[in-house]
Every structure is written in C-alpha cells, then in structure tokens.
Amino acid sequence: MSSSGPLSGVRVLELGSFIAGPFAGQLLADYGAEVIKVEPPAGGDPMRRWGVVKDGQSLWWPAIARNKQSVALDLRHPDGQAVLRALAGQCDIVLENFRPGTLDGWGLGYQALAAVNPRIIVVHVSGLGQTGPRSREAGFGSIGEAMGGIRFTTGDAGSRPARTGISLGDSLAALFAVVGTSAALVERASSGRGQEVDVAIYEAVVALMESTMVDYEQAGKLRTRTGSVLPGVAPSNVYSTADGADVAIAGNADAVYRRLCDAMGRPDLTTDPRFDGHEARGRNSDVLDEEIERWTASLPAAELLRILADHGVPAGKIYTAADMLTDVHYAARQMVLRPETDNGTAGPMAGIVPKFSRTPGEVSTVGPRLGEHTRAVLGKLAGIDDGTLEDLLQRGIVAQ
Template identity: 50%
Template sequence: MARPLDGIRVLELGQLIAGPFASRLLAEFGADVIKVEPPGTGDPLRKWRMLHDGTSVWWASQSRNKRSVTLDLRDPEGQDIARRLAAEADVVIENFRPGALEGWGLGWDTLHELNPRLVMLRVSGYGQTGPYRDLPGFGVIGEAMGGLRHLSGEPGRTPVRVGVSIGDSLAALHGVIGILLALRHRDQQGGQGQMIDVALYESVFNMMESLLPEYSVFGAVRQAAGSSLPGIAPSNAYRCRDGKFALIAGNGDSIFRRLMEVIERPDLAADPTLAQNDGRVANVERLDAAIGAWTAQHSLEEVLDHLNEARIPAGKIYDVADIATDPHYRAREMILDSTLDDGTPVQLPGVLPKLDATPGTVRSRAPTLGQHTDEVLASLGLDDAQRAALRERGVI
C-alpha cells in the first residue's frame, strides 16, 4: 500500500523529545528517517525514564521506523557527511539551541544553498529570533511562558506541571504541520524549500484559547481553577459514593436540561436563568453543589451508567492500567503489541492520525545505536576502508 510520505527522506539532527517526536510522526506515514546520534552515547533519550537492559522503553516508541547513524557533528569530517546527507534529504529536523548548527557549518543558509528543495524544521525554546533566542529553553519553560503553567493546579496553591512533556509534544505537532505545508508549497512553487521556525512557548501559547482576548478587552487574568473549566458550566469532577470521581460535562444547553432531569432537579432544568451558559456560569457553585449531592449517592459505575443512558458526556479518570485494559483503546488499535530487541513483550501507542486509505504503520523497531551507519554511509559512496578510518577516529 502506498503511504502519503513515501519517497520523502528526513534527516533528524535533534535529540530527546520535540524534534524526534516530529520525525517519528513522519516516519509512521512512510518517510525514510535517518536519525543522527553522537557516537558512543547516542540520543540522551536512550537513558530517560525506566530502562530495560540499559535502554529506555520510551525509546521503543519514540524511535520506531527510524534508521540510526552515529556521527560526530562537532568534527569537520562529521559535518561534511551531514552536509552530504542533507543534500539528498527533503527535510532536516533539528532542535539544538539557535546558532549551534551555524557553528558547525550546518545552518539554514548553508544547507539551503546546497539543497534549494530542502525543508528545514528548527525547534527551540524561544525561536530563532528575538531577545530571548539564546536563552536555554526546555519544554517546562515553554509551558510556563506560554501561559499553561499558571492555569494548572488548584486555586491559591503552587502551579503544577502537566505530567508529561506537553510543551515539546505541542512544538513537534506544530513542526509537522509546518513541514507538510512547506512540502505542499514546494510542490506548487517549482521545488523551492523553506525554513520553519517553531518555538516551544509559542506552541503552548497557541493552545491558550480565549486567554489573550479576555485580557485585552476586560483586563481579566485567568487563574487556576482546579478541576473545573472557567467560564463554561457545569463542567467539573464530582466525587462519587465510592470515593472515585466522575467527570461530567453538562455545559451544552440541551445537555444541561437532560442532566438536571437525571439528577432529579427539574426545577433547575426549567429555570430560565440557567438556559444558556452565561446564566449557568453565574450560578456555577449552586449547580456544582446539586450535581455533587447526586453523585455522592451513587458509585462511579452507577453514575456513568445513568449519564451514558441520557447521552450526557461523562467519564472516569484513567490511569495507564485503565488504558491498557480498555476495550475501546484496543478496538481503535491505539495499543500495539510489540517486542523489544531481546524479545520482551512491550505495548506501544498506536499511530495517529487515522487515515482510512493510507494509514500509518509501524514497519521496524527502534534502532540500536548506529545500527544503520554502514548502510547509510555506503549509500553516499564511502567504502569499507573510509568507514573504518572514520570509526577509528571516533567520527562515526
């Protein structure tokens, strides 16, 4: 089956999360991703989080479908090989600090002159321009500057971070969008590539919905609101009789009326002041109290049964054990059974987005360090003796 990105070659010069996650998504839809890693150590992600036989199990997900080439980008010979690889690539992805690639002779101007068709994604904390461009910026800093951290947690308490590196992942998604747009433009405009500048903080800020318009018009500074959704009601987490929480979104007008009937409050369903969202927001504490009083009388399972029957959006809070055993995840192929290099069974996330005619696939396991170095360099014309000499000098 033909895949959407068949024939597209991606040179991944990044490490850890943002750049590699972007290239992982491209690889799942057919792109040939050549991942460049430092000799000896490899991508630091190989040692992040929980390790099996010395390698992170995260690596099995983040680097599937890729080819690994070891190359010292600080060495002139390594830089020359990287330029040769870029000359044959459609896309280069990097997430070093701004200026790092320029110092290695691998900046945008150099690579664009070498390969005018090239599309280059550059991910950094603050972008390639501006007064903060040279500051170090990881995902958590981007999440804070982008406005997300201020809104996370309970009112009056220390802001908390989201439990995953959401800033890096959002930057990767914006980067993939940019790459696909640039490739489309290249097809339309006679083969001209372009550079895509993605900042972590901007990727987070782009998710902040009405935050800025509300401030500019009303001077309102949105604050953390715990489990509720400010300005939209009712939408909250409600404790059930068994101590578990039900997430209930009764904020649609007709949904709200059905919810009030389920919790046996027809008086609230008929109240004209609650017919639309603005009136419900003004009475949110009264509504939350009524819903909470009802959920406290029932187990979580009973609450969800009643609400699902009435077509009211509701659910429980999943942990990973819930995810791994959930039949809907399985039915949607969002949990894939695979194996690590030593045959150990491992479950990995499925492929998104879901295309019905040309779906993404997992074609190969995450590579061992430098697994494809000889294969890729031989394709550039470097013979056995040349590769042996480079290996002896630590370049590969």
C-alpha cells in the first residue's frame, strides 16, 4: 500500500459506497494513508459496476479504489458489527457516507466507536448533514448541487438549470471531508482526542457560491445562468478557431486587454470609447466578443494560443479527454498515470493533487478484488484466527 505521502502512518476505515466517501478515501490513500475499504460481501461497492463497464468492471474502479485494501464484511449482522468495532480500535479514521442514523442503528456510531478508541475521528459525508430537520432524508449529489445553488447558476440564459457534466457535489464533499480529516488529525495531535467531522454535500456546494447570498439580500442582485460569460466582465469568453476548436480567453484586466489588442493587431480597440475601461467593456461585451472572434476564427488553435502566450494573455483550449491524454504539460506534471498491475497496465487515471516536494505520495496499487485483503486485515487488526474466519466465511459474514 502507498506509504510515501504526508499521511503515511494514518489508518482509515472507509465505509459506504459510490462517489463522495470513496473519492475522499482515494485522496487520503494518495497522500499515503492506509485505507481499508469495507464492502458488503454480496457484490461490494456498486462503483465496481458503475459508469462505463469493460470486461464486467467499471473503468473508474481502478482509480477510485487505488491504494486501498478490500475487506468484505457484512455490517448488518451483529458479528460483522463486532468485527468492525475491533478494526476501529486499531484505526485513526472512520470515513462513511451512509444515510445519517444508519451507523447508530448498527451500534457503530461515534459514541460506540469512541468507547473502543477515544482517538477515533469519524468523518460523515451525507446529503444534508447529521443534524437539522431534513438530515435523515436521502440526499444524492444532484440534490446537494440543487440546494447548494450551483445548478441555478449553471447553463445558458433561458435554459433549465444544468448539470456540470461531472458529479460535482459528491466531489466537493469529498474534498471538504479530506480537509476536515486533516484538520481533525492536527487538533488530535495536541488534545489526544478524536471527534466527528460532519460534511453535508449541499454545504460543500454552497461554500463555493461566492457572494450570491449577500448580493441578493443587500443589493437585490440575483446571480443566474449566463452561459459562457460573466456579466459585466469582458473580454472573458470562449471563442472559435479556424480548425473548429474552442479557446477560452480572459483579457478583462485593463493591462491584459491592451496586450490582447496588441496580439490582434488592433490598437484601435484600446482607444475605442465603447471599450475604454472595465465598465465600458462590460456594457459592450457582445460587440467586443464579435471583434475578437472575427480574429480567432482566422487562426488555428495552436497558432492562436502561441500568439496569446507570447503576449501574456491568459488563454486555454477547451480540453476533451483526448486533449488531456496528449498534452505535454499534463505529462510533465504526471497528471496522466498508467499504473502497472498484475494484469498489465491500468488507466489512464488522474495524477495526485496537490504535489508535495518531500512526501509526494504514489499510486502503488489499483482497485482491489472484492475481499482481497479480508483474511490479512482481520487477522492482523481484529485478531481473527483462521478457525473464526472460516466460520464467518461459511455464514457469509465475510468474503475473500
């Protein structure tokens, strides 16, 4: 398992399924934590079969379960719950994304685990949080995105609220779970005590919603869907090129705008009163965008980007997966990984973010077979001897 990252020596029990909890577990494992993924013996995490499937397995599974050990354990059975409590006694973190109340119903809530291990940090990821009048409701990432406000601001003007194309709410919640885990570990180093970390998906989304609430309450401004532009800020849009690509250009700062005009060979645009200053450009953004796209449409994307880079104008092609896989900067930054496995090469998958100078972390294994580590982990951490394990196997409480 990965051991070169800054969280080397930290042991995590990952419970739950799908994206929010498991992505947090992936990140913790990327940073060197020992992550033990507990899955139901019958089928395991549905992520094993989710999304694009090839040869019976999700293509996402090797990445989201990388660096993890798989223990197949039935948490609905009292004997399985007893095993989990024993494991928690040897762990630093329990990471879970069940519906609130589920772990308490199994005798595996924070108080029960803290009685076994006072240093345990229990990280909850749920749709609506562990408290509040709606906490016990089912809450997927899409509902968190809706309640958090980002769906209302995503899409074209006049269209229905749109999805961003990825499971953004789940991923944001996972990121805050990792932040909360790290902060709780730092605090525990001085207090010696664990605690609960409560991450709600909708709150992870609303935390990124900038000044939308205060803008509405104090200025009566309701931010809504505006497609590819930010109203009042220009030029900052997506422009077509001669070879059919789309390129984002951000030239809204006065100095950058002058450099853009220089790149275009259009010094007249710097003295045109319609575009003289930030506010004027914002009022006349449609006209300005037409002038810019007339220029960008005359050039292939590679040449356009070279000219803009030479003039210090922030710009970037709108990437597809194909672009990511062939980009030299991605490669130089190790952002496309293809780990070697017993069956060949896995991936491609995203690299480790962020980069650490002394403790970089690594991807040492990809998503494991269901129950691949059941025997080893239960023997080492839960004190389960071979006879007891065989009994648990026969009764379907564990699998290997």
